[in-house]
Amino acid sequence: MINTAIIPVAGLGTRMLPATKAIPKEMLPIIDKPLIQYIVEECALAGITNIVLITHSSKNSIEDHFDVSFELESTLEKRVKRQLLAEVQSIVPENLSIMHIRQGKPLGLGHAILIGRKIVGNNPFAVVLPDVLINRFDCDLSSSNLFDMIHRYETTGHSQVMVEEIDLQLSESYGIVDLDSSKLAVGESEAITRIVEKPQPSKAPSNLAVVGRYVFSRSIWDMLEDTPLGLGDEIQLTDAIDKLLKHEMVEAYKIIGKSHDCGTKESYFLTNIEYILRSQRFGEEFSVKAEKLINEFST
Numbered sequence: 605m606i607n608t609a610i611i612p613v614a615g616l617g618t619r620m621l622p623a624t625k626a627i628p629k630e631m632l633p634i635i636d637k638p639l640i641q642y643i644v645e646e647c648a649l650a651g652i653t654n655i656v657l658i659t660h661s662s663k664n665s666i667e668d669h670f671d672v673s674f675e676l677e678s679t680l681e682k683r684v685k686r687q688l689l690a691e692v693q694s695i696v697p698e699n700l701s702i703m704h705i706r707q708g709k710p711l712g713l714g715h716a717i718l719i720g721r722k723i724v725g726n727n728p729f730a731v732v733l734p735d736v737l738i739n740r741f742d743c744d745l746s747s748s749n750l751f752d753m754i755h756r757y758e759t760t761g762h763s764q765v766m767v768e769e770i771d772l773q774l775s776e777s778y779g780i781v782d783l784d785s786s787k788l789a790v791g792e793s794e795a796i797t798r799i800v801e802k803p804q805p806s807k808a809p810s811n812l813a814v815v816g817r818y819v820f821s822r823s824i825w826d827m828l829e830d831t832p833l834g835l836g837d838e839i840q841l842t843d844a845i846d847k848l849l850k851h852e853m854v855e856a857y858k859i860i861g862k863s864h865d866c867g868t869k870e871s872y873f874l875t876n877i878e879y880i881l882r883s884q885r886f887g888e889e890f891s892v893k894a895e896k897l898i899n900e901f902s903t
Contacts, residue, residue: 606754606819607653608723609730611643612716614660614707619868628663630734632872634879635886639866640666641695643734648697650750652730655702656723658716670695670702712838718828726822730754731841733816735867737875738766738859750817753857756793757819763854764793765845766817768863775808779842781856782809793855801835801842812856814842815863824848 617629624632630640647655659666673692680689696702703723707716717731730750738749753764767781767788782798798809818841827844834840848854864875880890 606728606730606757607651608656608727609647609650609652609654609732610656610658610717610720610724611640611647611732611734612658612707612713613640613663613666613734614658614710614716616660616662616710617867620872628666629867630663631665631669632866634737634866634876635883638669639737640669640734642737643732644670644700644702645697646738646748646750647730647732648700649748650730650754652750653699653701655700656720657702657704658707658719659704660707667704710838711833712836712840714828714831714839714841714844717841718825718839721825721828726825728757728819728821731818731820735865736816737864737866738815738817739861739864749857749860750819752791752860753793753817753819756855756857757821760793760853760855761821762793762795762852763821763824763845763848764819764857765796765799765854766815766859767812767856768815768859769811770813772805772808772811775805775811775813776802778802778813778815779845780808780810781812781814783812783856788812788856788858790858791860793857796845796849796854796856799842799845799849799854801840812858815859817857821848821852823852827851 613628613630617624620629620632631638634642644655657666677689677692680692705719705723707719749766753766757764765781770778779799779801780803781796783794784797785794788794800809824844827847828839831839831844831847834843845854865871866875881887
């Protein structure tokens with residue numbers, strides 16, 4: 605049974621500077637909630653009960669966000685701001701525990717995940733990257749891609765890696781997987797034959813890119829332990845997955861819905877716009893005002 609997710613939040617967010625000089629990128633808001641809160645809510649929806657945040661000394665505000673703020677709650681109570689109080693008190697979903705452990709050296713995603721072994725132990729677990737939001741806007745909210753991946757793992761025992769079709773010209777920004785078949789159906793899984801970290805478009809084995817959600821068997825721990833420094837002098841998770849492929853089956857799970865990469869300024873802005881437009885609270889009014897602005901700039 606998988607009930608633990610590792611969320612690496614130790615990165616410095618250099619692609620979002622200067623906004624992230626003093627504010628962790630995971631605390632940047634999408635509408636009125638920080639990115640990391642959406643990620644934690646996704647984990648809870650998938651049945652995760654334990655979250656391990658791999659942090660950095662500059663990320664105290666993330667820990668504070670998920671801690672109780674007695675002064676704030678008391679003030680909201682006295683001012684009869686009951687709706688706001690309820691929102692603040694529900695930041696940490698019920699029955700969810702959040703733990704923190706620091707990554708002392710910036711040695712990459714694989715290293716960050718490996719640090720989590722101290723808490724997770726030799727057990728299977730999920731990994732959720734905090735700068736990628738996943739949406740199934742047209743689906744039943746009682747389900748999620750991560751839930752499906754965990755169910756698939758518990759049924760087959762095969763590690764799962766979420767993938768999404770991309771424009772091949774973007775391959776140098778992703779890990780790319782190779783499969784036996786040429787077509788993977790949405791919401792289905794298939795064995796990975798090869799995985800390559802950030803290949804040039806001409807050398808990419810497919811247009812299926814890894815998009816920040818993983819479910820791993822406990823075997824990945826030893827692969828990470830034995831993975832040397834790779835691209836960028838970091839321990840690459842992709843290299844560890846490639847090692848794992850030589851010992852047991854790893855499957856690519858094709859996303860239902862779409863991903864939103866919030867790790868760059870342009871994609872972060874676009875994600876905010878889409879979330880606002882889809883918001884029941886803000887969408888209609890924002891749409892009218894945005895259309896007016898667009899018309900002003902186009903004339």
